[in-house]
Amino acid sequence: MAEYILEMHDITKQFPGVKALSDVNFKVEKGEIHCLIGENGAGKSTLMKVLSGVYPYGEYEGDIVYEGKVQQFNKISDSVDAGIAIIYQELALFPDLSVYENIYIGNEVKNGGVINWNQTIVKAKKMLNKVNLKVNPEVLIKDLGVGKQQLVEIAKALSKNVKLLILDEPTAALNEDDSENLLQLIKELKKQGITCIMISHKLKEVVAIADKATVLRDGQTICTLDAKKGEMEERTIIKHMVGREINDIYPKRPEKNIGDKVLELRHWSAYDPQLGRSVVKKADLHLRKGEIIGIAGLMGSGRTELALSIFGNPKNYKLYGELILEGDQKKFNHTGEAIKAGVAYVTEDRKGNGLFLIQNITNNVSAAKLTGIAKNGVINDNEEIRVAEHYKNSLHIKASSIEQLVGKLSGGNQQKVSLGKWLFVGPKVLILDEPTRGIDVGAKFEIYTVMNTLIEQGLSIIMISSELGEVLGMSDRVYVMADGKIKGELSADEADQEKIMELATQ
Structure with missing residues (x-):
C-alpha cells in the first residue's frame, strides 16, 4: 500500500475571467521524485502556489492532505513550518548578503534572543556540505554563479528541516554541468528521505530522474506516468502534454x-x-x-x-x-x-531586457517602433490597437485580450509578444x-x-x-x-x- 506524503483533491482556482485549475488531483508518494509537467499556462506553478500557501486557504476549492491531515495554509510560513519548501526559477536570495546570512535569514540561530553568528556559520557549513557546495559561507551571493546560488537556495530549504522540496524549473538558467550536478543532488536528497516535486520543461531530465510524472493540460489533470511501468518516454509525455502527437518537433x-x-x-x-x-x-x-x-x-x-x-x-x-x-x-x-x-534582436532575457512586464500586450508590441503608430508626434491609439491585434492573432498569442499585462502571460506567450515587438519594426x-x-x-x-x-x-x-x-x-x-x-x-x-x-x- 502506497504511503502518500501529499494528496491534493479536486483543487480549483479561479482568477478574474480565468479558471486556472479545474478539479485537479495530484498525489505524491513519500520519498519519490515526482515531476509536474505541462505546457506553459497548464497550471503547474499555480498548483504549487496553492500548496505552499501563496494562495491561502479560502482562495481555492478542494483539499490539501499532507502527511495524512487536511491542511489549511493561510500563508507561506504555515507550509514552511510543516516542512514544505518551494524554490522558484527566479531565486529569492539577497545578493549583497553572505551565503550563511541567506541560508538562515528569518531562521537565525539565537542564544537568549541574540543571533549567534559563529554558530550560524558552523551550521551553514553543514548545510553546504549536504548540497555538495564547497564555498566559503562568508562569500557574498552576488559573487557566485547561478548554479551555486541554486544550491544555496536548496541549503536554505534544508536548514528548515524540509520534508517536501518543490523545485520550479531548477535547471532553466543552468549550463549542462550545473544541471547535471543539481539532478544528482536531487537523487542524493531522495536517499536521505526527502520527497521532491520538480516542475520542468526539459523532458530528457524528466525521463532521467522521475519516479512518476503528472501531466497537467489547461488546468486539468491528464494522467500520471510511472517509470517502473515503462511509461516515461518523451513521445508519450509530449502526446499527453499537447493533446496530440508531434512526430517532428x-x-x-x-x-x-x-x-x-x-x-x-x-x-x-x-x-x-x-x-x-x-x-x-x-x-x-x-x-x-x-x-x-x-x-x-x-x-x-x-x-x-x-x-x-x-x-x-x-x-x-x-x-x-x-x-x-x-x-x-x-x-x-x-x-x-x-x-x-x-536588424532586430530578440534577447535571451525576455523578462529582464526584452519586455515591459507591468505593461500590456499593446504597449509592448509597439514599443520598438512608436513612429509606426504616430502622426505628427502623437500616438494613434486605434492604429496601436490594430497592430497589437494583428500580432496577437498571427502569432497565436493566448491572452484574454491585448490589454492583458505581459507579466501575467506564460513564458511561451511572452516570447511571442517579444517576437511581435520586433517583427513590427520590419x-x-x-x-x-x-x-x-x-x-x-x-x-x-x-x-x-x-x-x-x-x-x-x-x-x-x-x-x-x-x-x-x-x-x-x-x-x-x-x-x-x-x-x-x-x-x-x-x-x-x-x-x-x-x-x-x-x-x-x-
Missing part, C-alpha cells in the same frame, strides 16, 4: 528559397573594456536571404556578445573589422541605427538569442513554425541556441563558437552533435 520548410548574402562579417572583433579582453575574435560569417543560421557553443563562448556587437553595440565594445549589410559597409553607433537599417535580419528557453514543447513547435513562415516571407534569421537538437533541427548552416572565435562552419547535412561538441570544446 522541428517542422520542415516545404521549399527552401535561399538567395543572396544579406549580412556579412569580415574579421569581426569586439573588445570589452570592462573585462579587458576581446569577447569576439576575427569572426567571419555570412547570412543569406531566406536562411536560418545556427550559432552553437558552450556558455561563455561569445555567442550573445557577437549578437550584441551586430545589433548596435549596446555594451560599447570596441569593434574592429567589417559589417556588410546588403552590400553596404555599416557602422552602427547605437541600436536605433541597427533597427533603422533592418527587419531584414532577425537575431534570436535562445528563442525557446524556458518554454514547453508545444510552444516551441509554434515558435519554430513562425520562424519558418518568416523565412518563407524573405527574412533571414540568426539563431543562437544551447539546445543542440534545436540547432540541428532548424538551421540551414551552423557556426560553432568557442573562446570568442568561430571554430567551424557546418552545413545542415554534415552537422551532428558530435561534430558540434568537438568544435565547441577546442
Whole structure:
C-alpha cells in the first residue's frame, strides 16, 4: 500500500475571467521524485502556489492532505513550518548578503534572543556540505554563479528541516554541468528521505530522474506516468502534454528559397573594456536571404556578445573589422541605427531586457517602433490597437485580450509578444538569442513554425541556441563558437552533435 506524503483533491482556482485549475488531483508518494509537467499556462506553478500557501486557504476549492491531515495554509510560513519548501526559477536570495546570512535569514540561530553568528556559520557549513557546495559561507551571493546560488537556495530549504522540496524549473538558467550536478543532488536528497516535486520543461531530465510524472493540460489533470511501468518516454509525455502527437518537433520548410548574402562579417572583433579582453575574435560569417543560421557553443563562448556587437553595440565594445549589410559597409553607433537599417534582436532575457512586464500586450508590441503608430508626434491609439491585434492573432498569442499585462502571460506567450515587438519594426535580419528557453514543447513547435513562415516571407534569421537538437533541427548552416572565435562552419547535412561538441570544446 502506497504511503502518500501529499494528496491534493479536486483543487480549483479561479482568477478574474480565468479558471486556472479545474478539479485537479495530484498525489505524491513519500520519498519519490515526482515531476509536474505541462505546457506553459497548464497550471503547474499555480498548483504549487496553492500548496505552499501563496494562495491561502479560502482562495481555492478542494483539499490539501499532507502527511495524512487536511491542511489549511493561510500563508507561506504555515507550509514552511510543516516542512514544505518551494524554490522558484527566479531565486529569492539577497545578493549583497553572505551565503550563511541567506541560508538562515528569518531562521537565525539565537542564544537568549541574540543571533549567534559563529554558530550560524558552523551550521551553514553543514548545510553546504549536504548540497555538495564547497564555498566559503562568508562569500557574498552576488559573487557566485547561478548554479551555486541554486544550491544555496536548496541549503536554505534544508536548514528548515524540509520534508517536501518543490523545485520550479531548477535547471532553466543552468549550463549542462550545473544541471547535471543539481539532478544528482536531487537523487542524493531522495536517499536521505526527502520527497521532491520538480516542475520542468526539459523532458530528457524528466525521463532521467522521475519516479512518476503528472501531466497537467489547461488546468486539468491528464494522467500520471510511472517509470517502473515503462511509461516515461518523451513521445508519450509530449502526446499527453499537447493533446496530440508531434512526430517532428522541428517542422520542415516545404521549399527552401535561399538567395543572396544579406549580412556579412569580415574579421569581426569586439573588445570589452570592462573585462579587458576581446569577447569576439576575427569572426567571419555570412547570412543569406531566406536562411536560418545556427550559432552553437558552450556558455561563455561569445555567442550573445557577437549578437550584441551586430545589433548596435549596446555594451560599447570596441569593434574592429567589417559589417556588410546588403552590400553596404555599416557602422552602427547605437541600436536605433541597427533597427533603422533592418536588424532586430530578440534577447535571451525576455523578462529582464526584452519586455515591459507591468505593461500590456499593446504597449509592448509597439514599443520598438512608436513612429509606426504616430502622426505628427502623437500616438494613434486605434492604429496601436490594430497592430497589437494583428500580432496577437498571427502569432497565436493566448491572452484574454491585448490589454492583458505581459507579466501575467506564460513564458511561451511572452516570447511571442517579444517576437511581435520586433517583427513590427520590419527587419531584414532577425537575431534570436535562445528563442525557446524556458518554454514547453508545444510552444516551441509554434515558435519554430513562425520562424519558418518568416523565412518563407524573405527574412533571414540568426539563431543562437544551447539546445543542440534545436540547432540541428532548424538551421540551414551552423557556426560553432568557442573562446570568442568561430571554430567551424557546418552545413545542415554534415552537422551532428558530435561534430558540434568537438568544435565547441577546442
